[in-house]
Each structure stands twice: as structure tokens, then as C-alpha cells.
Amino acid sequence: QKEVEQDPGPLSVPEGAIVSLNCTYSNSAFQYFMWYRQYSRKGPELLMYTYSSGNKEDGRFTAQVDKSSKYISLFIRDSQPSDSATYLCAMKNSGGYQKVTFGTGTKLQVIP
Amino acid sequence: DAMVIQNPRYQVTQFGKPVTLSCSQTLNHNVMYWYQQKSSQAPKLLFHYYDKDFNNEADTPDNFQSRRPNTSFCFLDIRSPGLGDAAMYLCATSGDQGGSTDTQYFGPGTRLTVL
Numbered sequence: 568q569k570e571v572e573q574d575p576g577p578l579s580v581p582e583g584a585i586v587s588l589n590c591t592y593s594n595s596a597f598q599y600f601m602w603y604r605q606y607s608r609k610g611p612e613l614l615m616y617t618y619s620s621g622n623k624e625d626g627r628f629t630a631q632v633d634k635s636s637k638y639i640s641l642f643i644r645d646s647q648p649s650d651s652a653t654y655l656c657a658m659k660n661s662g663g664y665q666k667v668t669f670g671t672g673t674k675l676q677v678i679p
Numbered sequence: 680d681a682m683v684i685q686n687p688r689y690q691v692t693q694f695g696k697p698v699t700l701s702c703s704q705t706l707n708h709n710v711m712y713w714y715q716q717k718s719s720q721a722p723k724l725l726f727h728y729y730d731k732d733f734n735n736e737a738d739t740p741d742n743f744q745s746r747r748p749n750t751s752f753c754f755l756d757i758r759s760p761g762l763g764d765a766a767m768y769l770c771a772t773s774g775d776q777g778g779s780t781d782t783q784y785f786g787p788g789t790r791l792t793v794l
Contacts, residue, residue: 575719601782610683610769610785611722655721667783669721 570594573656573670582679586643590656590670593637597658597668600632602641605653605672614654615641646677682706683786685770691792692760700755700789702770711753712783713745714769722769728753729775757791765793 573590580586588602599618603611615630617623623630629642639658643650653672659665684703692698702711710729714722726735728747742764744756757764767790771783 571721603785608767608788608790610685610771610788613782613784616782665781666724671719671721 568593570668571656571658571670574673575671577674577676579676579678580646582646582648582677584646584677586646586650586675586677588641588643588654588656588673588675590639590658591637592639592658592668594658594660594668595634595637596660598661599659599665600630600639601657601667602628602630603655603657603669604650605655607652611655646675648677648679651676683770683772683784685768685786685789687789688787689790689792691794693794694761695759698757698760698791700757700768700770700791702753702755702786703751704770704772704786705751706772706774706784707750708772708774708784709750710773710775711747712771712773713743713753713755714771715764716767716769716788725755760791760793762793765791767791 571592602615604614605611617630620632620634627644631640653674655672656670657667659667686701712727713725716722724736725739725743726745742758747753767788769788770786773781773783
């Protein structure tokens with residue numbers, strides 16, 4: 568079993584839809600959770616960074632962490648064609664420099 | 680703007696011909712990482728430097744080496760590239776002061792083709 572599981576998609580939605588992207592994990596020591604967006608043939612770009620359980624909102628993006636279920640989500644409201652990319656979840660045990668475990672990414676396509 | 684820069688963006692090499700990829704950063708971060716990412720896969724950590732201390736992942740082949748001559752620069756050397764080494768190579772940096780400063784920031788990547 569992989570430490571982090573993420574549905575690879577692709578996920579196709581119409582413009583304006585609410586998108587839900589999810590990851591599950593098995594390592595209960597993970598405390599820091601990140602979402603990266605990766606456009607084709609580009610490096611990952613940090614979208615959200617959260618610590619422990621709870622919600623964090625930034626513009627159209629909301630990150631949600633449920634440590635009891637070992638489940639994290641990224642919601643995108645009013646999705647735009649420019650949101651079309653691969654979304655990688657990532658997590659690590661503690662602060663400071665630590666090895667980050669990535670999911671394989673979910674490919675999202677927002678159709679105009 | 681502070682950033683992570685990788686050169687070249689695209690590199691073509693021949694089977695067995697050594698190649699060097701470079702990474703520079705203006706973020707003044709202590710830690711620099713090299714990842715290998717193949718299509719539809721998660722980035723795979725090859726090694727990282729904490730300041731001058733080199734930390735190799737156990738499953739990184741000996742074919743991959745790295746140098747960090749100063750805080751700003753880091754190089755990835757592939758001594759004898761094989762067809763299986765064709766991938767995107769990502770450089771990332773992070774601080775170590777906790778909070779969001781320890782988040783990894785990635786460069787645009789170098790796509791390596793091996794003929």
C-alpha cells in the first residue's frame with residue numbers, strides 16, 4: 568500500500584463547477600499538508616500549505632484536512648480553464664526540512 | 680522576484696554520455712533538493728543538501744551525483760545516462776525555520792531526453 572493515494576483522473580468539469588480533489592494517506596505521523604499545481608511540462612507550484620486538521624481558504628481554493636480519517640481535500644470554486652493542470656497532494660511529518668511524500672497527482676481539465 | 684532557476688530547460692544526450700543539470704536560487708534557502716519525475720508519477724527524491732551536508736536517498740543509483748559549490752547553486756550529474764533516466768528533473772529549495780518557510784519551492788524543471 569502506498570503511503571499516499573490519489574486518484575489520477577483525468578477529471579473533466581465544465582467551467583464554473585466546484586471541483587473536489589482528494590488524497591488519502593496511511594502514515595498517522597503526517598502533520599503538514601500541501602497542495603501543488605503542476606502545468607504540463609512545468610515544475611510544481613505551491614497552492615496551499617496547512618498544518619494539522621481543519622480548513623484553510625485562499626481565494627477560490629479551500630484546503631481541508633481530516634486527520635482522524637487520514638483524508639485531505641482541495642476544493643476549487645468557480646473553476647476556470649486556467650485551472651486545468653495536475654494537482655499533487657504532499658505531506659510530511661514535521662516542520663523544518665523533512666522529506667515530503669507526494670501523491671501521483673490528479674489531472675484536471677476545465678472545459679469552457 | 681525570488682525564484683528557483685533551472686538550466687537548461689530541455690537537454691538531449693546520448694546513451695552513456697555524461698550530462699550536468701544546474702539549479703540556482705535567489706531565495707537564500709538552506710536546503711536544496713533534486714527530484715526525478717516521470718510521466719504521471721509523483722516526484723521521486725534523489726538527494727538533498729542541508730547547507731553543505733549531502734543526503735542521498737537509499738534507492739538513488741550511483742549513476743546520479745550532485746554538487747553544491749555555494750548556497751545559491753546546485754548541480755545534478757548523471758555519469759552514464761540510460762534510456763530509463765529520461766525524465767523531468769526538478770530542483771526545489773526550502774528554508775528550515777518552520778512554518779511556511781520550510782515549504783519546498785520548485786524550479787521549472789529540466790526535461791532530459793536520452794537517445
